[in-house]
Amino acid sequence: MRILVTNDDGIKAEGIKQLVSALKSLGEIYVIAPESEKSACGHGITVHHPIKVKKIYFSQDIEAWSVSGTPADCVKLGITTLLKVKPDIVVSGINKGPNLGTDVLYSGTVSGAIEGILHGIPAMAISLNSFSSEDFTGAKIVAQKLCQEMLNKNLAPDTLLNVNVPAISDKEIKGFKVTKLGERKYINNFEHRTDPRGNDYYWLAGQVVPPDKEDEDLDVVAISNNYVSVTPIHFDLTNYRIMKQIKEWGVEKMGI
Amino acid sequence: MRILVTNDDGIKAEGIKQLVSALKSLGEIYVIAPESEKSACGHGITVHHPIKVKKIYFSQDIEAWSVSGTPADCVKLGITTLLKVKPDIVVSGINKGPNLGTDVLYSGTVSGAIEGILHGIPAMAISLNSFSSEDFTGAKIVAQKLCQEMLNKNLAPDTLLNVNVPAISDKEIKGFKVTKLGERKYINNFEHRTDPRGNDYYWLAGQVVPPDKEDEDLDVVAISNNYVSVTPIHFDLTNYRIMKQIKEWGVEKMGI
DSSP states (O other): OOOOOOOOTTTSSEEEEEEHHHHHGGGGEEEEEEEEETTTTOOOOOSOOOOEEEEEEETTEEEEESSSSSSSHHHHHHHIIOOOOOOSSEEEEESSSSOOEEEEOOOOHHHHHHHHTTTTTEEEEEOOOOOOOEHHHHHHHHHHHHHHHHHHHHTTTTEEEEEEEEESTTTTTTOOEOOOOOEEEEEEEEEEOOOTTTTEEEEEOEEEEOSOOOOTTBHHHHTTOEEEEEEEEEEOOOOHHHHHHHTTTGGGGOOO | EEEEOOOSSOOTSSSHHHHHHHHHGGGGEEEEESSSSOOTTOOOOOOOOOOEEEEEEEEEEEEEEEEESSHHHHHIIIIIIIOOOOOSSEEEEEEEOOOOGGGGGOOOHHHHHHHHEEEEEEEEEEEEEOOOOOHHHHHHHHHHHHHHHHSSOOOOOOEEEEEEEEOOOOTTTEEEEOOOOOOEEEEEOOOOOOOOOSOOOOEEEOOOOOOOOOOTTTHHHHHTTTTEEEEEEEEOOHHHHHHHHHHTGGGGGOOO
């Protein structure tokens, strides 16, 4: 089995090292990851600059490339250009900080995995629900178990699991929940400041509003109840419900 | 009616000027757009840097801000912080170049509009199907007609229309099609080069593969048949179909 590993915290981050060590026993690992942190880059790709690619030493027996682009660039380059054989799975992470609910739209970690399914390769994105914890023990166990499960099953090539792991001891984790994406709401989104020359600037800030629905099917609720949240993700942004409504406006009968 | 206008080609691009001139008669326009080009930034937001914001002159009677971030930053800042009253609609564009099919995932133009519906405000993204044409005549007519329609209807707050306009004379445009997102496939994705110091780099290149399905419901097909393509977009990335399948694996019964 060939596993392509990427992340958005950069190739030197602790999370990707831990991910590789968790998955090593499952197959051949190829690491292609951003040379520096790319958090919140969304599904950005590099169009107007060349992408620099360096073959680097990552750890014994593992081929690795450091890339001057986003996680989506890394996976696209890997699948189409750098790897001689297509990988069987793309795994992105372990991200420091959750990727839950509507925030998934902004996530570089998840976009690396989406690039996998765009190329017909099943993928997993895995994140630890803490920006400060250095303890990846629980997340490693989860990464290994789920990746093994995915490799064992005859998966549809558009299967992407977005996995969030509570940042508690693995003994305290209650188990797995298959979830749907919830809403992530923030208050006080921006902090306004003025620089010494009188220019305005803003920092994205904001505190997460706790989920108001106690629907255990939501990722945001599952994680707050100490479950590992496993959400299947797709890339079809078509809103079929509204399609019908817009047709009923008679848009197609309007002239230009 | 208050209309928040953004784009990803930057506040000085011709497309946003043309968009504002097309929408002026419909209500009060507020322009909040990136100070420089942000194409293909996906749904990126600026987390690790401050966002500089400058009030600038755009055109008579129009308030405008230039922002050192992405289209998503612009709309988020506008709705939560800069505008005193929430806008009734967010319009993003007119983009130079199409935003069709799976490419929508990479689109800064569309992400500006998605940020609108994330905040409960209907939105439209509009793109011209050419990277070189300077003729926005057809796109202006379309922008005005559809925006007027959207303001007239009692729209669900999560209504986002992704609109692509053929780059032909407005007389030749055949009409409107309500579509779903197709696939955008490329061949020869990257060009490999070596710099004078022997370092490898890659340019994202790639030619679009013509759509193989003649399904007129697909955006990629509608536009190639000289129709304006109107695709409703949502932000729920949950793959409900696969949710059931993953549950059937017994994931929820697995221990950690």
